[in-house]
Amino acid sequence: MKVFLLLFCIIIFSCSKVDKADYNLYQKRLTDVENNDDRNSACSTTTQNCIAGFFNNKGSIGDKDFYNISVSQKNSSYKMLLTSVPGIDSKITVYTPRGKILFTVDENGRGEGEKLWEYYPSGDVILLSVEAKTNYNETVPYYLNFEAKGRDSVEEIEPNNDESTAIKIDIGDEKRGLISPKNDFDYYKIQLIDGQNYDFEIRLETLSKLDLNMTIYDKDNSIQKFINANSWGGTEIFSFLSSKSKVYYIRVGGSVDKYDKMDPKYTLSVKKLDPIYVNGVEAFYEREFNDVIGLATDMINAAEYIGALFPENDVDWYKFEVLKNENIVNISLSGIRGLDLVLEIYDKNGSLVEKIDENNIDYGEYFSANNLKSGRYFIKIYSKVSRSMINYNLYYNVRYKK
DSSP: OHHHHHHHHHHHHHHHHHHHHHHHHHHHHOOOOSSOOSGGGOEEEETTSOEEEEEOOBTTBOOEEEEEEEOSSTTOOEEEEEOOOTTOBEEEEEEOTTSOEEEEEOOOOTTBOEEEEEEOOSSSEEEEEEEESSOOEEEEEEEEEEEEOOSSSOSOOSOOOSGGGOEEOOTTOEEEEEOOSTTOOEEEEEEOOSOOOOEEEEEEEESSSEEEEEEEEETTTTEEEEEOOOOSSEEEEEEEEETTSSEEEEEEEEEEOTTOOSOOEEEEEEEEOOOEEETTEEEEEOOBOOOSGGGOEEOOTTEEEEEOOOSTTOOEEEEEEEOOSSEEEEEEEOOOTTOOEEEEEEETTSOEEEEEOOOOTTOOEEEEEESOOSEEEEEEEEESSOOOSSOEEEEEEEEEOO
16 A cells, blocks of 8 residues: 555656646746737737637636747648637637738637638738636647648639629639638639630539538629529539620629538539530520610520529520511420429510410420511510429520511
8 A cells, every 4th residue: 555655756757747747837838918809919920830829817707918930932722720618619810911800700609719721821920819808827828720721722812702802713623712711702804805605504513511502793883693402512503604794793702611621621613504405406505694675685586595583583585586577476385393383575665575484293285376477576484483404495486478
């Protein structure tokens, strides 16, 4: 028994000696030198160093420590990892050099760390703060580490959280980005200035456990579409866009599964659509955005058009010309599984000529008329219920009597 007690005392004493030595060493390496509660008194360090500090007692407010961090590895993105501290709901805020907030990283939980999967600094210095939103802990330190991720990890450069900082993407390009922090939005801009006609689609894809979404803005006509299949992983697609509008913005967002260990990475691509043929004859795409009568898609006689009623509440407008009063006009709309389609014909004044609605799900609609008065006419297509990414075929033909 005496031997056991002696050994126990030796072990305790040895551990105390090691703890004291570590503490002294730690104090020498402490990055958080008070008072560094604003950007003008920020402590300086580099991304090569581990930042170490305490959330000190600041009375009724939480401690906020500012750091100016020199970027040691140029042309690289970084992962940031902030360790958890018991009893502390922490937050990281990243700023511009002038102190404007770029974004925050906040898991909103006591005793939880913070993780920013990837950040591509736009300058040589990162200005950030590490904050205890409430409470303090002067016993357990926090540590903030930077992990360089290489030159070509992503192509998005933060901040790109609004239209003014949107990243340019061209037809045929793809960009890789991250939903990081978890409430991140990334903006991209398509600008078509070469005068050529394009039909294209936008694809948003991920292999991570992300529920992605994108909002597409037609700036020329002040129209937007929200695309979200409400599924984890996979692809979001918006097709049949055209260059009749010259500027589009894309806002990428999504929900991150906190238990997924993969980077919340996505790929955004803009792909030119190949020519399409129906029964060996060239067909045409619907050309979004054609949601209102003023943006109706021009139709060519005896041609077929491919479109889709997507996303929710999509409406497609088309227009055609009748040149002579003595004529036969035929319009056919193919069915879409699960949808009850409606076909409406309007004259040049916007007055309804005829509404065709057979009240049948899965089936199409057909219109035929003799001797329509010459002039411009419009076609409106919509579904009474649901939406679908399944394409429809719209055919228009006018024949003139001798």
